[in-house]
Amino acid sequence: MSNKRILSGMRPTGKLHIGHYTGALENWVNHQNATVPDGGRRYDTFFLVADYHSLTTSLDTTDIDTNTIDMVTDWLAAGIDPEKSPIFRQSRVKQHTELFLVFSMLITASRLERNPTLKDQVRDLNMETLTYGHLGYPVLQAADILLYKGNTVPVGEDQIPHVEITREIARRFNNQYPLGDGSGVFEEPEPKITRFARLLGLDGKAKMSKSLGNTILLSDGPDDIMQKMRKAVTDTGKIRKNDPGHPEVCTVFSYHERFSPADTVAAIEQDCRSGALGCVDCKKMCSAAISRELQPLHEQRKIYAERPDMVRDILIDGEERARHVAESTMQEVRGAMKLG
Incomplete structure (x- = not known):
């Protein structure tokens, strides 16, 4: 396998x-399109609809099909190319659960209970009970990654514990079931520390969340964006237009830093601090900047939104391609284990 291989999912x-x-x-798009000096692809990329993982926090599957189509439509609009990158539903590739079962025998419950990310989730979601499936979701993640021989895992620093669990499981499997030449079926994946540009919610909360109603959707048009932006939290110390502001504490300014050109950002910062720029005009400028960036995405999204059967066909094709890779890996696993 010459290219590095990445599996990402939502x-x-x-x-x-x-x-x-x-x-x-x-x-995701940058990894998909990254090239090496000879023009070839730097990474083989696979994109997973993690529908089994969604069961760890909610058993309600009423809207899962509609939600899948809507989400994949946004992936495609943003630039995920199904010709380069198989897009597939986890539940349609049964090898995920087969490898998950094997891996669950290689790690103790106490090890999973020490996972700091799990502890954070339990606290943040105010969970009173923990299901077996939720406890074991890092094991399913390990199966997701290693089923496609993923050897590079883009993560923020807070997700490194998950990669370490995957590495431990790969190491344990290789030691327990070595191949004839002494090598192992799996390569221990390396974390690729990636800076993720996180945005505050419109209400100034730590992150955007549809459940909190503090988001701007990729599918929102200019009018919707402007309407939502009017409610965005700004500098609470800037009461009147001519009051000097503090951009470093303003949610809208943080959006400018991502969506507006650098020279515009510098001018906005200066005029905000001096009191020359009021919040209403600042929000209008920010709305326009976000709308400009999303315009090409909207045009692409319309193509797929009007053709949901095309999106389903993309999933079916991606699942067939993913299944081929997954079954090849499982044949190696069964062979090493002398099963089947």
């Missing part, structure tokens, strides 16, 4: 917002 939550765009999709 739970099917429906239409995505600009936080998803800056925090994940941009990186």
